[in-house]
Amino acid sequence: MEIKLKFGFDELLFGMKQNHVETLYGKADFQYKDEEQNVILGYNDLKSRLTFYEEEGFRLGYITISNPEAVLFGEKVMGKSREEVLQVLKANKITQWETEVNDGVTMLFNEENWVFLHFDYGVLVTIEIGAVFTQKDEFDWKFKA
16 A cells, blocks of 8 residues: 555546545445535555545545555554654655644655654654645646546
8 A cells, every 4th residue: 555645645636536445445335424524435455535626626636654564665654653754755855844833743854855743652653645736726637537
């Protein structure tokens, strides 16, 4: 289950519609709308939530991953320390991070790759990835239907 920054996770690609995802993974374990009317699908086996943006015709634009089997640049990173995770990212030339601490959870954000890393109790517990923008300030959808 590979995390592909700027592209997606496992077989998921940014830009897919809900029916494409359901063809791959079946019906979600839960579904709801957020305050912006985006549709969020939750898959327990994937340990992931998928956000389909209402303003973009309900295309997959954001993925939250808590799967311990998730692989980033060839390494399982969930449960690893901040230093271990940053070493993996640094080896892949991702070094610029904004840091925020809230209620004991440290969140790192890299805008170029639109990735958030959440560290709780000293270890990585969640990764959030999003579709990135083109030079024309439009989403760079990877799924071409």
